[in-house]
Amino acid sequence: MFPDPKLIWRPFPSILDGIQQPPFVFAHGTNRGVLYLTVLFARQAFGLEMRCQAYFGVEELFYSNAGHGDVAGTYDGGVYIKETMDSALLRAQAYCDPTARVRHFLFVGGDYCYEVLSFAEPSIYAFDSHDEAMVWASANAA
Template identity: 55%
Template sequence: MIDGIDRPPVVLDQGVWRGVLHLVVLGGIRAYGIEMRCEIYAAFDEMIYSIAYHGDSAGVYDGGVYVKEAECSALLKAYEEIDPIGRKPRHFSFVGSDHCYEALGFSEPTIREFHNEEEAYAWGPLRT
């Protein structure tokens, strides 16, 4: 659904409410909301994310994918080792032009499309 947005999109943190991360993705005339139940999340400067090496097969980020799921990562490995009931976590990245967000949880994100940027800005855990 998120294909077709202008590069690079802007990703905005709309907050976490009851363990659910809310991100807004703006790209040209398209606007999306991402909800993901997560255990942890972090925002990284886009420049650091783009020039960092992401493993043998991934190489350096080329700017072509906005939502990515890691098959393996140090974060996945660490969380698997400490989860008290042995669940398999999932590690997603949401790439924006200013910040890249990474989230670790046990389900995939839900992506919704908005009609315009104003509708996207009004959406969020404490706004809807």
């Protein structure tokens, strides 16, 4: 599943587009099948929440040099969230459970990059400070 050299990412427009690079992304684990990520950069902070089948984080240096998909999988300061319509991970999920309708998202971070096999689009919350985002994450994480 990783690396998947045939992977093609497409933009998934959101309020996170245009953030300075590279943001720091922290996974707070899953709680009752919901994944919580915190995206921090400069003076802004966001929380991402999504129903999740599986997720994984890869150190950014390894991720960007692994030959994992097209160059659109990197963050260039434009569209932050990426989604793919076809991947080895989606095909494996379909083989194991053909009735599950999951989506495959990418969140690039300056420290770790996260890919998520999700049942829905991410819900995104804007916070006034990094501390407020971390309180949100702590309250929701397992």
